[in-house]
Amino acid sequence: MALSVRPEEFSIERSDLLLFQMGKVGSSALAAAALDHGINCFHCHSLDYDSEAARLSRLFHREPNQILSALELRFLTKHTTLNMLIRWHKTNAASAGRKVKVISLTRDPVTRHVSHLLQRFDIRSLASWYRVVTGLSVVTDQDLTRAVTELWCQLARLVLESKPSVDFAKAYARGHAAAMSMSPPQPYLAQCFAQTVGPLGWFDQQFRPVFDLDIRDMPELAKGDIARRELTFADILVVRYEDLTRHLGAMAHFxxxxxxxxPPVNVTQKKAHAQTILAAARAFDATDLGRDFARELRESDYGRACGYDKLSNHS
Structure with missing residues (x-):
């Protein structure tokens, strides 16, 4: 049995909804709303074997840690079970009313990378990195602003040099290699680089292998912020997160x-150090380097497919 957001409400008699997307992206509110309407709702970011095999490999080779191991095992179980759910639907194509429904919300890669930093923010890791590269400490909010800005400046230069707008796979490898070849090597910067550009390849690496759909072949997404496809075993809806409220009616119909x-809840605003980091982001975005960084991310295949390249063209 697959794991839903509220497992006690799972029922074989209900229809299945999978929130399959690159990140949280409003998933908690959407899942709660679906469950309130009697729909089995599941949420995950990965369904492919290679990702889960890598997760299992990390469990076998990392230092023993009960909390981290429990978390990784939970994800491994969840993703494997949901993979089985999708394969069951593929093999046992049901009537139109019983097909699995899949919703995937996209996100502007520029605002997404700031949101992700806030969601996973670890001031100790940032402060340690900042001390290595500058010799300075992070004590005050002003120090935090300088540290975050320095991180984004170095991150932006890596992105611009690696050029994900030209070739995502090569850029991903090139940026990681560049960070790790610095003196001293910069694993924290390499991790931040991967978290920033990784979502640009999510639809190719996760979505397309499962549903045999290429986001580049959905021109209506870039034009109208929403795209729908009907398969023999699944109905697919892809919506731009930034235009979510405008398409609630279409999503209800789906x-x-x-x-x-x-609910109009902005969890990001409540995260630790959120106001300081968001203010630093606005200041960085207004610089020439910040604008070039945004343009490079938005002009990737993913950015163009979703219409995010227009945001930089109009700014």
Missing amino acids: LGISSLEL
Whole structure:
């Protein structure tokens, strides 16, 4: 049995909804709304064998840590079970009313990389890196602003040099190699680089192998912020997160419910150091380096497929 957001509400009699996307991207509110309407709702970011095999390999080779191991095993179980759910639907194509429904919300890669930093923010890791590269400490909010800005400046230069807008796979490898060839090597910067450019390849690496759909072949997504595809075993809806509220009616129709309301909750704003980091992001975005960085991310295949390249062209 697959793991839903609220497992106690799972029922074989209900229809299945999979929130399959590159990150959280409003998933908690959407999952809660779906469950409230009697829909089995599941959420994950990975369904492919290679990702889960790598997760299992890390478990076998890292230092023993009960908490981390429990978390990794939870993800491994969840993703493996959901992979089985999708394969079951593929093998046992049901009637139109029982097909699995899949919603994937996209995200502007520029705002997404700031949001991800806040979601996973570890001031100790940032402070340690900042001390290595500058010899300075992070004590005050002003220090934090300088540290985050320095991180983004170095990250932006890596992105611009690696050019994910030209070739994502080569850029991913080139940026990681560049960070690790610095003196001393910069594993923290390499990790931040991977977290920033990684989502640009998510649809190719995760979505397309499962559903045999290429986001580049959905021109209506770039034009109208929403795209729908019907397969023999699944109905697919891809929506730009930034335009989510505008398409709640279409999403309700897709789910077969009368209406869909999402609570206006911005969890990111409540994270530790959020206001300091968001202010630093606004200041960085206004610089020439910040604008070039944004343009490079948005002009990737993913950015163009979703219409995010227009944001840089109009700024």
